[in-house]
């Protein structure tokens with residue numbers, strides 16, 4: 001069962017496609033979690049994915065860098081087709097940074113160690129060079145002064161900004177965010193969204209799973225609404241907010257706006 005309809009940002013012209021998800025199906029045992037998902041993401045495009053809890057948003061973006069395996073369809077990231085070949089998986093993971101709801105920092109390492117661990121251990125970068133890059137990104141997310149603290153000594157918002165710096169230190173071409181502000185107290189949400197907004201302005205290609213609709217309206221190019229493992233609505237951001245076509249997205253927006 002393959003759906004040939006491709007969701008692609010025609011409103012962004014002929015920019016190159018950097019992520020191409022085609023005919024994607026995934027099951028957890030008997031449970032069909034992703035159903036015929038087709039989605040293209042273009043260079044510098046900001047895609048916001050929303051939808052009810054359990055609709056498959058996390059599974060979709062986790063599948064894109066092989067944190068989850070898929071059974072049907074193809075995922076192509078910057079020209080590399082994601083297969084079981086470890087070389088392909090590593091290649092794709094080098095290009096894709098990911099930020100999770102729960103920060104996932106190493107608690108026993110300092111902030112600096114957290115940020116340099118990828119470049120040093122995965123990329124074999126000399127420590128000194130990795131530190132320079134780390135300080136640079138920590139400055140950019142406003143955490144430069146905290147480099148020698150441990151994650152537990154920072155607020156949730158600060159930890160999440162460190163997690164973003166850690167992902168950026170690997171110099172990815174694409175960033176995936178999975179509800180990066182959902183675990184944060186309200187006063188810390190803005191500081192994380194501001195960092196994401198800046199990243200978008202600097203031209204990063206991003207897929208953000210988030211229910212922060214203010215952020216989505218301002219920053220997104222394209223909105224994806226998922227329900228029951230399917231893309232139910234795909235639209236340029238203005239269209240999505242002013243005139244959602246699907247009843248389910250309409251109801252969802254009414255509930256959260």
Ligand code: ADP
Pocket residue numbers: 028031033051052053054055056057058059060
């Ligand atoms: P969302 O991020 O939209 O809340 P998820 O992708 O986390 O949704 O989950 C989609 C569905 O898949 C849910 O019904 C969830 O319970 C189920 N699911 C998620 N992860 C697993 C797993 N590892 N094994 C079995 N079912 C899972």
Ligand code: MG
Pocket residue numbers: 057058059178179
């Ligand atoms: Mg989720």
